[in-house]
Amino acid sequence: MHRFHGAWRITVTLRDADFEQRAVVRGRYGTRVLPGTPGATLLVDEEDWTLSLEHLPTARTWQPDLRTTLGPLTRRGGRVSRLVTGNDCHQAGKPLDYVNFAVLLESLDQPRPATTPAITPAAAPLTRPVPARTPHTSPAPAGAPAPVRTSSDGHPLPAIPRQRPATGPHF
Template sequence: MLTFHGPWRITVVSTAAEFEQRAVVRGLWGTSRVVSGRPEAWLDVNEDSWVLSLEHKLWGRSWQPNLRTTVGPVTESDGIRSRTVSSRDCILPGETSEDFPNLILRLEQALPEVPAKADHAESALRFASARTVPTSAVAGLAAVAAVDDRRASPAGFGLRRTAGRYREAAPTW
């Protein structure tokens, strides 16, 4: 059984088995959903944490977990994170678990969008232009000095750096 977190889409890539195959998703609260082993079958899962198990059904018996599950590496391309999961229901003499997988799944997850650096610069410019501008030259020089001190503070406003420490700055307006 494999544990995943967050939203993923499970798609059956291929099935090559004598026995019926399926993937079972179990959520935290005991909910179960099944993806049949038909190629191109899919299921969207959107839970905080969930478990995936791959199973087969022997003739006349109940569903049993596959003997070997192999998880491929995670790849990221065009804003999609994906990984391949394959399994074997039984291993015959002379075969390895990687030979002839019975069920192959592709799991895909959309990555969150990261704002471009230009967006950060534009918002900083909007913030800077929203500040009030003093009307006299003397007040203007004092305000520029105060802004420089505030940029160095961790809080960004109202603190002035002295000897490696921050202290409350007196208002300059």
């Protein structure tokens, strides 16, 4: 199961399997199933959702594919896409990375226009290290109890108990 965010179009691009295949999307608004027919499409527009590839073995229930692989993100015409491939079972004589089901995900989120120029090292703002600050204390008048720690706006903070130095073994 793989997690995605935002609006995507899912299109079945390959089905070369003995078993039925499908892509299952689970999100806040429920579960949607995309049949494993090449060309079938499903639009998903949710903040957070998952995708799993499944197969239907003979006389059984739907099972997750044994191996699902996310391809790299690619950019075509300003849109981001990713191929997700699956293998429903391992068969003798076939390589472990054999693919028998694949879907293409295409982002439907609008690409952001480049309205601000890229920051070059010469134009980057310079910062300097800031030394660590010590806790603020209010001044104590003569004969008054120990100073009280205050926040930067003057409100008192909880007192920190002072530890007494060890003077030797205590029994």
